[in-house]
Amino acid sequence: MALLKGSNSVSGGAASFSEEQEALVLQSWAIMKKDSANIGLRFFLKIFEVAPSATQLFPFLRNSDVPLDKNPRLKTHAMSVLVMVTVRDTTLERLGATHLKDGVGVAQFEVARFALLETIKEAVPADMWSPAMKGAWGEAFDQMVDAIKQEMKPIACY
Numbered sequence: 001m002a003l004l005k006g007s008n009s010v011s012g013g014a015a016s017f018s019e020e021q022e023a024l025v026l027q028s029w030a031i032m033k034k035d036s037a038n039i040g041l042r043f044f045l046k047i048f049e050v051a052p053s054a055t056q057l058f059p060f061l062r063n064s065d066v067p068l069d070k071n072p073r074l075k076t077h078a079m080s081v082l083v084m085v086t087v088r089d090t091t092l093e094r095l096g097a098t099h100l101k102d103g104v105g106v107a108q109f110e111v112a113r114f115a116l117l118e119t120i121k122e123a124v125p126a127d128m129w130s131p132a133m134k135g136a137w138g139e140a141f142d143q144m145v146d147a148i149k150q151e152m153k154p155i156a157c158y
């Protein structure tokens with residue numbers, strides 16, 4: 001699937017996401033896909049390492065006795081983020097409102113960006129990781145977050 005096409009694609013930044021970047025994201029995703037549930041989990045555990053209070057943003061983690069790494073809903077959300085960042089051709093309706101309602105904002109997205117890039121760096125073979133690949137994933141993530149933030153704008157000032 002062409003990443004930048006589609007009625008709801010995050011195509012506002014199409015010009016800044018090159019074919020080369022698209023190829024780098026897809027190349028690494030092809031390797032990570034098999035293990036994406038665990039990689040997704042590692043990504044969110046890294047977010048919680050940097051920002052422990054972020055667990056409290058998830059209604060299903062508050063007052064939960066289930067260990068973080070065993071929580072199926074956390075795994076599902078982590079997978080959603082990974083898949084949406086890679087596919088980038090998705091309906092974003094209400095995603096701004098969902099995150100705003102739960103208090104997820106600029107600070108959380110910054111931590112998530114850092115955690116995502118660290119997780120991917122550790123997940124792909126060492127000789128595959130490069131500054132260009134880092135840039136490609138960073139750009140894909142930024143475009144997704146920009147689209148989510150756009151949806152936050154009508155209801156709040158950021």
Ligand code: HEM
Nearest residue numbers: 054057058059076077080081084102104108109112144145
């Ligand atoms: C590009 C980044 C992100 C994408 C594409 C994304 C996507 C989604 C989606 C699709 C949902 C609704 C259904 C679900 O639970 O899977 C959701 C809900 C939610 N997200 Fe995200 N998310 C992103 C980043 C984050 C970050 C960084 C945090 C917090 C650290 C966060 C916290 C939440 C919370 C608290 C909910 C509501 C969960 C619930 O009430 O069950 N998200 N997100």
